Amino acid sequence: MDLDGEALPASLIRDLLTDELDQRGLRISGARITGQLDLSDVVVSRPVALVDCTTDEPVLLDRARLTSLDLSGLVAPAVSAPWLKLDHYLLLQRARLDGGAADWALDLGEASIGGHVSLSRSHLKSEREYAVHGVKLRTGSHLYLSEVQAVGTIRLDGARLGGNLHCGGAHLRSPGDSALLGVDLQVDDTVHLGGGFRASTGSDRYAAVRIRGARIGGQLVLRGGECAGAVALDVKQVKVGMEVLLPPDCVDGRVELDGLTYAGVPRDATADEWLDLLATRTPVYASQPYAQLASAHQAAGNERDVRRIRVAQQRDLLRRGRLSGWGRTWHRITGATVGYGYRPAVALLWLLGTLAVGAVLVAGVAGPAGLVRSCSSVDQVGHALNTVMPLAKPDGVRCQVATTSGLGRAVVISTWVLQVLAWAFATLFVAGFTGLVRKTS
Known part of the structure; x- marks a missing residue:
């Protein structure tokens, strides 16, 4: 009608x-x-x-x-x-x-x-x-x-x-x-x-x-x-x-994403865009959105992206998370040395740098100053590496830095400090490689 x-x-x-x-x-x-x-x-x-x-x-x-x-x-x-x-x-x-x-x-x-x-x-x-x-x-x-x-x-x-x-x-x-x-x-x-x-x-x-x-x-x-x-x-x-x-x-x-779960890798956005969204557009730090994103990329076989996501998560935790003073300090150390456990090769680079500094101190400072006698330049480098390298032991003492002067004593003390650092970097490399320092919080 x-x-x-x-x-x-x-x-x-x-x-x-x-x-x-x-x-x-x-x-x-x-x-x-x-x-x-x-x-x-x-x-x-x-x-x-x-x-x-x-x-x-x-x-x-x-x-x-x-x-x-x-x-x-x-x-x-x-x-x-x-x-x-x-x-x-x-x-x-x-x-x-x-x-x-x-x-x-x-x-x-x-x-x-x-x-x-x-x-x-x-x-x-x-x-x-x-x-x-x-x-x-x-x-x-x-x-x-x-x-x-x-x-x-x-x-x-x-x-x-x-x-x-x-x-x-x-x-x-x-x-x-x-x-x-x-x-x-x-x-x-x-x-x-x-x-x-x-x-x-x-x-x-x-x-x-x-x-x-x-x-x-x-x-x-x-x-x-x-x-x-x-x-x-x-x-x-x-x-x-x-x-x-x-x-x-x-x-x-702002976006609230904590607890969001989904199948597959998020579409219409790159991993970098999602990481920027999580780090700058969410109101507070939360671990779950990073874990979900990492899990999605791992299922897709994107291992490189998984490591990048995990490192970004730890940086966000350091920036906005609830960490104690010691926890924040340790986080900074592991971040700088092993990428929070996801980049252990960084600690290896620090170790090699420590050895290089030791070689420069002995062969480049003490040697030209006449503090290392009866040693060739090659022997001086070997002496520095044997002193700093935490796991290597010299077969015999062929070189020795004279400690009669202030410079000699400073060089010897510096090699002790470098030895401690070398041990620390070697330990962090092993810990990072085995996943002992990785954080999921």
């Missing part, structure tokens, strides 16, 4: 639904509904379609039970549908819901939809709190928020979606809370937050996109999207069954 803008009493629609309906259900388009359309507690085993209709009062669907519902093109202050039950789909495409000072524009709290829900290209606004209140919403298939324009929070805490969450092209803005909020959200397939997706918040406390504790069966995709705020993205304790597609330029603000 196409009314082309003609007035239709809301009470008549309810009467039509409660009377015996045609097997094809009820379909009305273009109606100007007068009065409040109250379909609360209505039970109808037929599809209902009210397409391109307008009303000045909120539409009430509390606890209604229908086969399917099509409210595409609806212009109304709000739609209240908590505990709504549909066997198939809910369509609310191209709708304009201006909740004004109400708590929400669309309430789907604890609603149960057997198929998919589509809010594509709708304009939803609530000046107080929620553009969409979908706490514990259940769907058998996808939730489409494609190209939605929303002012206020889209809240999906505890929702269970049987397919994808599509947010491509959506522009979400919340002045005082998260624009997209889905704590403990469960999505059986992929979460799409790309393709022109924009989310922003004026809050310094809450992230523009906050899906902490979510479970995602497919991918988490932010390619081509943008999250902006003091905290742009909060994915703490999120478990992603497949890859994460997170380009660095998609977040404008």
